[in-house]
Amino acid sequence: MLLSCLWILTACNSEDFSYDIEYTPIHPLGGQYTVSVSRNGTVIAEGVDCFLANTSDYDTDKCWIRIGSYNSANTPGNTEKSYFINGKISCSVPDLSFFGTDIMNLAGNVASSDETFTLTDGKLELNGITAPSGTVSDKISFTYTTTVDPGATYIVQGYRYTGWTED
Numbered sequence: 198m199l200l201s202c203l204w205i206l207t208a209c210n211s212e213d214f215s216y217d218i219e220y221t222p223i224h225p226l227g228g229q230y231t232v233s234v235s236r237n238g239t240v241i242a243e244g245v246d247c248f249l250a251n252t253s254d255y256d257t258d259k260c261w262i263r264i265g266s267y268n269s270a271n272t273p274g275n276t277e278k279s280y281f282i283n284g285k286i287s288c289s290v291p292d293l294s295f296f297g298t299d300i301m302n303l304a305g306n307v308a309s310s311d312e313t314f315t316l317t318d319g320k321l322e323l324n325g326i327t328a329p330s331g332t333v334s335d336k337i338s339f340t341y342t343t344t345v346d347p348g349a350t351y352i353v354q355g356y357r358y359t360g361w362t363e364d
Contacts, residue, residue: 221251223260223290226321230337231328231364232355234264234280236346241277247337247355249295252285260288260295262316263304264353270305271312271345279346281305282314295319295339302343314343326356330363 221227230247233240250261265281272278281304286297296319302312318340325336335357342350358364 222255222257223251229358230355232353235352236349267306293321312345314341316341328356328359328364330361332359
C-alpha cells in the first residue's frame with residue numbers, strides 16, 4: 198500500500214526542476230563580484246566590489262559596470278583612489294564577454310563627466326575559480342585604462358560574490 202502511494206505521488210509530479218532561470222537579458226554576466234585591482238602590475242586594492250548590471254531598457258548587448266560603491270569618486274594624482282569606474286558598456290552574452298571604448302565614467306554617482314575609460318578583454322568564466330572559502334565560483338577578468346590616470350593600465354580579476362564570510 199505504501200509503495201503504491203509513493204508511486205502515485207512521484208508519477209504525478211510535473212514540476213520543472215530546471216533552475217537555470219534567466220532573470221535579465223544579460224544573464225549570466227550580471228551580478229556582484231569581489232575583485233582585486235592592479236595598476237601597472239602592482240595590486241592597489243583587494244576585496245573590492247564590482248557589479249555588472251542590466252540596463253533599464255533591458256538591452257541584450259549593453260550592461261552597466263561599476264567598481265566601488267555608488268559614491269566612490271576618483272582622486273586625480275592619488276593612485277590608490279583613481280581606479281573607480283561606472284559606465285554603460287557593450288556585452289556579448291553568448292561569448293560571456295564585455296568591452297567598451299571611451300565610455301563616460303560616472304564614478305562618484307555623477308550625472309555626466311569629462312572622464313572616460315576604455316575596457317578590453319572582459320570575460321566571465323563559469324565555474325572558473327575557487328573562492329577563498331573553497332566554493333567554486335564564476336571568474337571575472339578585464340583590463341581598462343582611464344583618463345583620470347593617463348598612462349596607467351588596470352587589470353581586474355576576481356570571483357562572483359558567494360556570501361560566505363571567508364570570501
